[in-house]
Amino acid sequence: MNGIRWSYAINQWKPQFDDFVRREQHERALKTISIAGFEGVELTYGTGRWEPLGNPQQLAANFGSVAGFRDFVRGCALDAVSSWYWDPAERSMEHLTGPLSPLAEADVPAIVARATELAEALAALGGSVLLVRPVGGAGDVEPLDDDAIGRLAACWEAVGRATSEHGVRTALHVDFLSALRRDHVPRLLDRTDPSLVGLAVDTGELTAGGIDPVSVIERSGDRVWHVQFKDALAVDDAEEYLQPHAHWTVRVRGGAREVPRWFAEPGVDGGLVDFAAVTRALQAADYDGWIVVESDQSPHPAASALLAGYLVQRELRPLVEGKEAA
């Protein structure tokens, strides 16, 4: 990768499992991403017949092959699938497996195998980063002691080693519900080989978790392998992330405050992230890679993509290009 490239995450178009399954919907979404000024698209792992873009088997089933999907993406005037987000706790109907845990040593071979499949497909699609959810939610796993951190490090190093054979980097994506929120992230990073495992900075997740993304970049800039730009509309300052099943009770339902929407596209009214400051911090860290813009569920996906495109075109890309020109 040479320089910063801009991509957009397609997950905002799919509010729930049996929406956004038709080919023409995908085509219109990809064209919207393209004309908004992005050159790549980020996929989110999914499984089963209503997830045509969810995994390599579904791509092959729907487009003839992974290469067939690559042609479809390029036909919509996008260069590449930049990246793929995968949580091993998601079951796989294609493999008939349940949730896999990176804390369980017995699951590691299957996790590595699954990551390898994704990385192989991603490489064929022009992508370079597999984002992984490194561990479950804080309310869903035991507190992470040194031994647990060691097991996580071993798992993701094994994954990183496997994906790198396909030219794909493995980046840890820590969300605001993660058991790795707060000071666990540096502990895990410190235990992993920097040539095998990197960090995905998600501005919205960090901010909702009460963590300044700029400080993360300043502290761990040399480990940042992937960036997601999404805005946060609220902060979990009551630490509701510690509750069990917080994915539904907090992330989806909004917790005790019933936050209607934690996240939105960059630049949204009321957004808490200073994207110019984050961009400057990335430049200071000599970041070189994809910046994937997200809304992470939007009532108006196309509008979100265009509004994000406006911010990138008029404010953020000029910052980057100014630095690169200098």
Next chain:
Amino acid sequence: MVWTKWSYMDHWVTETPQGPQPPSFNRAYMDRYVKQLSALGFTGFDTFFFYLPLYAGMYGGVPGFERFLQDNGFDKITGIFSAYPSATRYTAPHVRETHDRIVADCENTLRMCEGLTGVENFIVMPTSTHHQTEPVTDDTIKVVADLWNRVGALTLQHGMKTTCHFEFWGAIRTREQLDTFFRHTDPELVFFFCDTAQHTIAGVDPVQMFRDYSDRCTGFHFKDTKNVDEHEAYRTPPDPELMAPQVTRWFYEMGEGGLVDFPALMKEIVASGYDGWLTVEHDKAELGGGSYAEATAVAKWYIDNVLAEAEAEARAELETAR
């Protein structure tokens, strides 16, 4: 060279807490609307005459609204669309006695545009509905033509060309009627505005229409349709565009498999030497669950990826022919 003069016809509807509304619902909605158009690369903005007082109120005058557009990357307001689609006792283009009132109304609209950078087109629907006007005779068309000759002279004094946008449900709709109208109007005063979908629905080939009237053409609405009016919907009161029983949605964005041959039109435009604005319009894009944002994005994608190629081919052909 790639065509840079793409404008957007202000016909957008957005979801608000009060249901679907135009973005003029409030300034925050306007901000988001204009930013989306800007992100797509539109640099011209056409709007309706009835929005001008609203924008003047929101931005301290229509020039203030134009400055807001310019702050977001637009060149200027490019066209004002005026119409009397329903004939009344006061305004009916086919009734000569109402002409003074229509001209006065146009003067009011023109006054609202004072201080703008340079609106180029004063776009008009030449007639009211067909069912209110019929029978449409040569004499009827002559009366209508006389009105727009008067308005054309007036708007030129304000630097704008009066340009006629025909509806499939208007009283002048067939190729023969169009030819009659243009024969009766002064080519120095009255111009042609080509709405690709409206002509197609009426059974008129917009590409041929442009080919024949390119010297009088001052603008386009690039929009598509999937239906020709085969059931005389145009004669159906009260509103064939919204209430025809056979067709619930007439208009579609480009690139959705409609009937208009846009690449052919683009090549014809390049070959003609036309160098004005090309305008994208959507009309009822929300029908069937669609969104204006996505419809506009898909249309602009089509422009940048399909029409740009047609344009390049046409320019190469011109170069070869030189």
